[in-house]
Amino acid sequence: MEYGKSIFLTKPNDPEALVFTPEAYGACPDGIGDNTAALQRAIDELVETKYHGIIYIPEGTYRFSDTVQLWRGIRLFGYGEKRPRFILADNTPGYEGPAPYTKYILHFRDATPKPEYPLRDAQNTSFYGGVRNIDFDLGHGNPGAVACRYRIAQLCSLEDMDFYVNDAYAAVEMVGNEIERCRFFGGTYGIVTGETVPYWQFYLGDSIFEGQRRACISSYRAGLTMVRVTLKNAPYGVYVPNKETDNHYIEEFERLYMEDCRLDNLSAAGVCMNMTRYPQNWLHARRVVCRDTAMFYEPFGYRFNHHIMVTPITSELLVYEVNMDMGLKITVQNQDKTRRFDLTKEITEAEWSEAPAPDYVEMPALADCVNIRELGAVGDGVADDTAVFEKAIAEYDNIYVPMGAYRLTRGITLREKTAIVGLHCFSTRLLLDDECPGFTDRLNHKSLFTAPKGGHNHVCGISFDGGRNPGLDTVDWMAEPDSILEDVLFIHGPHAAMGPRKNVVGGQSVRGRVQRKGRDRGHSIWIHDGGAGVFKNIWTADVWAQDGIYISDTEAPGKMYLISIEHHLDMEVVMERVANWKMIAIQTEEDLGSEYASSIHCKDCFDIEFVNLFQYRVQAIDIQNPYAGYVENCKNLMICGQHIFSIGPTPFTNAWLVDGKTVVDDQEIGTLVISC
Secondary structure (H helix, E strand, O other), rough: OOOHHHHOOOOOOOOEEEOOOOHOOOOOOOEEEHHHHHHHHHHHHHHHHOOOOOEEEEOOOEEEEEOOEEEEHHHHHHEEOOEEEEOOOOOOOOOOOOOOEEEEEEEOOOOOOOOOOOOOEEEOOOOOEEEOEEEEOOOOOOOOOEEEEEOOOOOEEEEEEEEEEOOOOEEEEEOOOOOEEEEEEEEEEEEEEEOOOOOEEEEOOOOOEEEEOOEEEEEEOOOEEEEEEEEEEEEEEEEEEOOOOOOOOOOOOOEEEOOEEEEEEEEEEOOOOOOOOOOOEEEEEEEEEEEEOOOOEEEOOOOOOOOOOOOOEOOOEEEEEEEEEEEEEEEEEOOOOEEEEEEEEEEEEEOOOOOOOOOOOOOHHHOOOOOOOOOOOOOOEEOHHHHHHHHHHHHHHHEEEEEEEEEEOOOOOOOOOOOEEEEOOOEEEEEEEEOOOOOOOOOOOOOEEOOOOOOOEEEEEEEEEEOOOOOOOEEEOOOOOOEEEEEEEEEEEEEEEEOOOOEOOOOOOOOOOOOOOOEEEEEEEEEOOOOOEEEEEEEEOOEEEEEEEEEEEEEOOEEEEEEEEEEEOOOOEEEEEEEEEEEEEEEEEEEEOOOOOEEEEEEEEEEEEEEEEEEOOOOOOOOOOOOOEEEEOOEEEHHHHHHHOOOOOOOOEEEEEEEOOOEOOOOOOEEEEOOO
């Protein structure tokens, strides 16, 4: 992976997208003119005409003097030989601070408000937005500046970006969902955040922080989940602060997981956390390599609370590797259960290396993709595009799918190296008619989309709308471990409309439906018969499906990152006869109609690991459900951080029922090990 390069060298050909040009909106890519009003006009026009969609930003330098409101569902993508750059001039009025009186270049928002209502920050309904392949430079003399306020919900992302924060406050304030393949240079902080707006995890992957004045990341209650992240040349890597009020400190906590991270030249500590023995506070480190970082872990306040604090974790080695688990630990083995606070660490001498490369097939360059529209697909939700997709898959490896609704009448099967690339997962849709011939037999399921055995596939930026078809498993996956399915939405009935203003795709109406929960489809994703891969940034709130994710009969290694699985009738995740899978930052949610659904079901599985597992029931539910998860005949099942919650009266009563006998009743667990 090469940081800093432009990943979109030319503008993708998409008739539904807008392009931010001088001719269309008065853009000034010369670094001198002010682009604030011009970009806002483009965003507002897209909302009014399409509701969701993409604005392409050509190569250039775009100066801003005020905040641009990025409404829900809008994605900004840069293109050109060099990434476009959004900048502040030195000493821009309004950005002088001091913190916490911060001001942004981009502020992720919810939907555009009615005239009589005030602006709203992004909410737990702020979906599908993002920025990709655009760099930010906050200039100098702007100590209150922040590039993005980013407190958002599912299927949003910041990707392939460099932030030159310089002497400003931070690159990103508040977080949600994911940030990947970004670099952060300078600033008081790279990221400064509290809890996400929907109260679940934040995933940070394949990113670099360098030269922050206080800490690379300041975070509390965010479910911070970090994989292949480098933190260097700063006092602290991750700092979990106390919040200071007028009269006292509020002690904060974090649910922190770090895998294959690199800590380099951190003068104070790699990680500083408070509330060491608090059940909601945990720290897990896997293969974290440190260089010139004398203290890996500093427990905040340990000097004053010896009887309840652990001591700092230090090493005299120049380069060392840390593997660590800290928090409330519960062990269930052969019906015996133990429960205690635990800190297990292993410090070993190591050789320095950069963080490993991503573990999946990278997205192909769009220049190497054929455009499905140019091959004859219509994408209006009415014409039958099946034959065009079948012919494209037979003849080409890489296929780009512009925004639109592509109606299919038969399932499509990828070849060994087929890549299907979309760039907006809500506005780029594959759909079936209701009661589509061949998909109605409940006893003989067929799939809309199949990744075959031996496949090394990259599929991204797509939504699947399976219609009312009780014989359908939407995605059938048997591909290899390096294949990937990411930025994917599984549409559920009332959510299928493209927006409240215009229920259209490409000018054509999209059918409305009556919801029948859990009886009109099988599984959203069925992974089976040796299937594996990487599954990342996926949302299935497919209330018509019986289960969200069903994995069976595979021992090939698989990974899931940041998957939101919600509202299914029976189970959210089912694993039967599965081994060697890791589930990172999985979030489940039960709503009205799924009151009796459980979150996780594991049977006859071994070597399974869940990381930062969050399980939620909405506040409107007032029916008790005794168990979030069921385990039967499993060995070496490990959960590194489990958070069961509801802001209403009825979260899951217990965490797990093991082999029908042993109950794990805690709802905040640092480490849980189950071996039946």
